[in-house]
Amino acid sequence: MSLEDTQASEMESTIDTASVTSESTGGTGESVIETENVDVWYSDTQALDDITMEIPEQQVTALIGPSGCGKSTFLRCINRMNDLIESARIEGEIRLRGKNVYDDDVDPVALRRSVGMVFQEPNPFPKTIYDNVAYGLRVQGKDDNLDEKVEDALRRAALWEEVNDQLDSSGLDLSGGQQQRLCIARAIAPDPDVILMDEPASALDPVATSKIEDLIEDLASEYTVAIVTHNMQQAARISDKTAVFLTGGKLVEFGDTEKIFENPEHQRVEDYITGKFG
Structure with a gap:
């Protein structure tokens, strides 16, 4: 086993076994x-x-605030x-889960296997639909029962019914x-612990935005989701918790979305x- 694989295994073990108690409601x-x-x-x-x-676990946390207030920076730190x-x-x-991700013994590559990210602009690889989804699984050596895992990920992403007859076509x-x-x-295929989304529907x-929102709500039953959005209505619709960042990179308020x-x-x-400013 290579040094990187050893570090990845140690990191994933830490993530799986450590837990932190929270007073937040919902989820676990x-x-x-x-x-x-x-x-x-x-x-x-x-x-x-x-x-x-x-x-909190298995909830959607929305990060809102004006442009340049640090929302995406915060997401990228995680x-x-x-x-x-x-x-x-x-x-x-x-x-x-109790482990400082900036500790010297944490391998960033292993961390990103547990904390997947979806960016503002869709960025499929110049590969087939199948190979896009299978990519992370292959990199991690999880290529047993690959067909089943690819189908499962596409189903969980609410895409299987639309593409199951064109898996060899380009994702582009x-x-x-x-x-x-x-x-x-592609992000959920390796079964991460957390999914970060940076304005995924902007x-x-x-119509496509509505599908993404429905999907995010479904994913929260299995994953912890943190999403940056400029859309107030979207944050109100899909999130359980909301963090409000304002000018200067300050977190001004964080709590239940309904209360915020x-x-x-x-x-x-x-x-x-x-809408009085921002």
């Missing part, structure tokens, strides 16, 4: 992700300022995508909404939600 009552005093800089510019919050940005500097702790030939669901199928038409939208504690949050 556990926090999957906990952040404590997280600060992020890009060179000398601070993007996040002292972020402390918990993301699976260490910001490691790929040379100017990024991160302080504080982000714990996945699908419509925008189908491509995004293909990317979701480039889609209303109907009776927020902070005037700045109410002003943002009602």
Whole structure:
């Protein structure tokens, strides 16, 4: 076994066995992700300022706020995508089931196997539909019963009925909404613990957006989902928890979505939600 495989195995074992108790309601009552005093800089510019919050298991947590307030930066910290940005500097702790993902013994590649990500623009590989979904499974050596796993992922992504007779066709030939669901199928095929979504429906038409929203709600029965969205109505429709980030990379309010939208504690949050600024 290679060093990378050993690190991946250790990381996945840690994720599987550790748990953190949470007071949040719904799901299983556990926090999957906990952040404590997280600060992020890009060179000398601070993007996040002292972020402390918990993301509960098997719920949808929406991250909302105006452009440039740090939502996507926060999302990218969870699976260490910001490691790929040379100017990024991160302080504080982000714990996945009790394990700080920035500990020296954590392999980022193994982490990203447990924390999948879906981006704003659909980005299928220039491969067949089948090979797109199978890619992560093959990389991880989980290629036994591959046909069944590919079909299962496509079914869970609500795409199987539309593509089951064209699995050998290019994923690039699908419509925008189908491509995004293909990317979701690719993300869930290796069975991650958490799915991060960065405005997954912003480039889609209303019909495709509705399908993605329905899919996100279904996925929350199996996975912990964190989604960045600029769409207030979307956040209100599909999320259980909402985090409101405002200018300066500050987390101003976090709690049950219904309370955030109907009776927020902070005037700045109410002003943002009602469109008085942002």
